[in-house]
Amino acid sequence: MSKIIKLPTKIISQIAAGEVIERPANIVKELVENSIDAQADKIHIIIKDGGLNQVYVRDNGTGIPENEVLKAFELHTTSKLFDDQIKDVQTLGFRGEGLASIASISKVICKSKNSSSHKVNEITIEGGDLVKQQTTIEKSEKSWTSVKITGLFYNTPVRRKFLKKTATERKRIIDMVTHFALTYPNIHFILEEEAQNKFTTRLESPSRQSLLAVIFDVLGSDIASELIVLDSKLKNWHVSGYISKPNLFRSDRSVQFLCINGRIVRHQELQKKIENAYGSQLMRSAHPILVLNISGPIDAIDFNIHPQKSEIRFKSNDTILSDLSELTRTTLDTNAELVILPLKKVPIKDKIGTQKMDDLFPVTSDSEDISHLDTELIQEENSSRTPSTGDIYKQLSLSDNKQVVSKSGIEILGHIMNKFALAYANDELWLIDIHAADERVKFEYYEKGSQRTVLSQQMLQPISISLAVGEKQFILDHKIELEKFGLRISNDSDTSILVHSTPVYFDQEISELSIKKVLLDIAGFFGETVDDQSIVESPLNKIEYGIVARLACHGSIRSGYPLSNEVIAKVIDNLLKCTNPWTCAHGRPTILRLPKSRLEGWFRR
Incomplete structure (x- = not known):
């Protein structure tokens, strides 16, 4: 066995840096958090090659005092924590590891000007060693700080091999800046990418007065228009933000943005609790969109779990998780509604006959996520032969049933493709998935009978x-x-x-x-x-x-068999009596509705 030795400080720093800095997005996070702690209201980020070759951050914060710029890059030095305040820390940074970790595995140029001086202090560090230090004069009274990072992992090439492709690292940075923008609507964020001396804006979020305005800026109107407000006091906690309607979801949690006491965090248990509150309104393997800010007692949370400060732990006796789940459930119940088929505008110049069916009658933007559903839950017979024109016409034709009006006043028009029902209600054309509708009815029969044997x-x-x-x-x-x-x-x-x-109920x-x-x-x-x-x-x-x-x-009505209008009417009447009639037990929509105005829009009436 070799002799036991104490590792040099430089090697220790490089090892520790791997816990704080894994990829370019971690650098962006550390630098932006410092900018926010410095009370900046404008943060400009420039990256090259998805952050692999450069990360540059400039802010208009308070700046670093001229004799402390170098000290800021030393391990476990901080201006944010004094004495025994670790349980009461209110700043984003406090461990004194971020800048030191960045400096130990990259090349850094930091410039900073404090409002109390005209001096601009500049240092250059490579692999943790000071290479250059100089001071220049600037007449402006404004304070600012800029940090330029290049050569990430240049001295630890093994770690650089584990970085992903440019597109992947770029997306991680965009997601990180998006999360910051949604957490701090009052700060102006700009993210640009430089290539061959040309700059492309990847994301910009101007300072806004409301969170919803930022959501429009960074997530888009399609998401912003399908959100439900969540704003409530839960004992010692205040929850504000938005959750998506059940028809808006993703196949992963990449559009779930959670902030606790101003800090970007991950908390799978909390996210699962919220998702479970959707119950059968959400498809299997589907994840709702969340933009939530939670604030509460500082001493009720432990942020000091991981060097990246992105994981937290609540006090064991805190009820925030169950309370938030119940708030989500009641909010969804209060805002339950039918799904409206979106209108996709067709340019007038397009000639008749050149438009594809999908262009005129678009599938919702999330349709690809349905592929994650367990399709074996619905055992359907799919013919392998190519259908003839006559077959298609037969499937599309309405059944020869007599017209029926249900007890709830819905006019049944017929049954098409042996799968869907057409109905007319209050100047709207309804398209009903009979299997999904009957499944919801059966599900609630069982659910209501859970207190006794069915x-x-x-x-x-x-x-x-x-x-x-x-x-x-x-x-x-x-x-x-x-x-x-x-x-x-x-x-x-x-x-x-x-x-x-x-x-x-098994039919x-x-x-x-x-x-x-x-x-x-x-x-x-x-x-x-x-x-x-x-x-x-x-x-x-x-x-x-x-x-x-x-x-x-x-046990519900199967697709592929003809149904009378009377049977369809009974299914719809029973469906409309359900607590949550708009989705089946697996989250699929039961009804899509087409308002008269939407139909007229399609036909340019």
């Missing part, structure tokens, strides 16, 4: 269902929950179970195949969630929720 239909002779050992065990382990919702089972053999009854033909599909789907759900038994915001717990969602889906 009625079941007894079989004259039990049906034996063959399953793999693991699948069978998952099913038997949840026998009590299944019986609660009308599915009574017992053990048959090592690889099979007996099904004695099914729920009265499909009772067969070995139909029941096996339900059981396999439920077994798959148990397998996915066996290690995660968190509670969904519903009268049902997560296991019950999964069972009910699958029973409702498999």
Whole structure:
């Protein structure tokens, strides 16, 4: 064994820097936080090659006193923490590690002018070593600071190899600056990228009086127009910001911006709590858009968990997570509404016949996210042969049913493609997904019956269902929950179970195949969630929720079969009685509505 030695300070700094600085976006975060702590109201960021070759930040903050510029880059030096104030720190920076970490793995040029002096103090540091220090004179009374970073990881090439492509690192920086802009609407942020002496503005957020105005600036009008205000006092906490309507979501959490006491943070438990509050209004694997600012007691949060200061921990007895989840749920219930199909304007100059169907009747911008849904939940038969013109006409034609008006006053026009219903209501054309609508009805039947055993239909002779050992065990382990919702089972053999009854709401033909599909789907759900038994915001717990969602889906009216207008009317009447009629149990929309004005707009009436 080699002799144990104490590592040199320079090596220690480079090792520690890896915890603070992993990529260019971390540099941007550290420098911008310093600018905010310096009370800047304008922050200008310039990057090259996605930040891989340069990060430059200039602000109009208070500046650094002339004899302290070099000291600012020494490890564990700070102007923001004194004595034993770590539990009461109110600034973004306080550890005294950010600038020192940046300087140890890059080349730095820092210039700063304090309002109390005309001197501009400049230092150049490479790999943690001072290379140059000079002072110039500037007549202006204004204070400012600029920091230019080049050669990131030039002295630790192994770490540089782990950086992503330019486009990926650029996006991380844009996301970071976006997060800052949404956290500090009163600050003017400019992000530019330089290439061959040309500058491209990647993001600009002028100083605004309202958060919503910044959302329009940095996230766009499509998102800003589909948000719901969240503003409430939750005991010692104040929550303000916006959450998206259920029809607006993403396949990941990249558009979730969370700020706690002015600090950009990640908190998966909190984000999950909010998502769970959407319940069945949100599709599986879909994530709502969040822009939330939470403020409260400083001593109720621990920011000093990780050197990047982006992870936090709440006091164990704080109820903010459950309170915020309940606030989200009630806010969504209060603002529940139908989905309106968006209008895409078609240029007049386009000739008739050259427009694609998707141009005239656009799919919503989030349609690609539906691919993340578990499509096996809906067992549909898809023909592999190419349909003829006659087939297409037959599918698009309305059913030959007589006209029916439902009890709720909805005029049923017909059934198309053996899948969707057309209806007329209050100068609007409604397109209804009958399977999704009936699924929502069945789901709420089960949900409301969760306080008692759901009625079941007894079989004259039990049906034996063959399953793999693991699948069978998952099913038997949840026998009590299944019986609660009308599915009574017992053990048959090592690889099979007996099904004695099914729920009265199960409208499909009772067969070995139909029941096996339900059981396999439920077994798959148990397998996915066996290690995660968190509670969904519903009268049902997560296991019950999964069972009910699958029973409702498999037991509802199937696509591919003709329906009478009378049956459609009953489904719609029942749907409109539901607590949340606008989505099925998996978050798919049940109804799209086309107002008269929208139709007239399409036809330029």
